[in-house]
Amino acid sequence: MASNTHEKRVGNLYLRELGIAILLYTVLLVLAIRFGKPMDEGVLRTAVLLSPMIGFGLMLRAIARHLRRVDEYLRMFLLESFALAAAITAGLTFTYGFLETAGYPQLSMFTVWVVLCGATTLVCLVRSLRNR
Numbered sequence: 629m630a631s632n633t634h635e636k637r638v639g640n641l642y643l644r645e646l647g648i649a650i651l652l653y654t655v656l657l658v659l660a661i662r663f664g665k666p667m668d669e670g671v672l673r674t675a676v677l678l679s680p681m682i683g684f685g686l687m688l689r690a691i692a693r694h695l696r697r698v699d700e701y702l703r704m705f706l707l708e709s710f711a712l713a714a715a716i717t718a719g720l721t722f723t724y725g726f727l728e729t730a731g732y733p734q735l736s737m738f739t740v741w742v743v744l745c746g747a748t749t750l751v752c753l754v755r756s757l758r759n760r
Contacts, residue, residue: 638697645690653683709755713747720747 657680664676695703721740728734 642694649683649686649690653680656680656683709751712751716747717744
């Protein structure tokens with residue numbers, strides 16, 4: 629029962645930290661697009677356009693803190709899932725690089741992040757279903 633309470637507390641803390649980071653990222657992204665894009669080129673514009681990375685950094689911090697708080701089994705499960713997702717992402721992006729040389733349209737680097745998040749979700753889901 630105590631570990632269940634700990635897991636709920638840790639999970640809620642993670643969701644709160646990650647939620648705040650995502651909210652900050654979203655707000656900074658909207659502001660950067662709204663005000664940064666029309667600005668004249670220069671250091672200030674670059675700083676404004678990079679400001680959403682503050683929220684991104686806080687997302688990484690929330691994930692790292694969560695990994696430190698969970699038990700060894702869940703930590704290993706998550707790290708293995710991240711590694712598999714990174715390998716899938718590397719394979720997909722490398723493959724698409726060859727397709728670009730064959731005339732496929734160039735994709736934004738933002739696509740890699742979307743693929744990584746999707747691959748992580750898929751890997752965690754499949755591994756969770758297999759471990760039942």
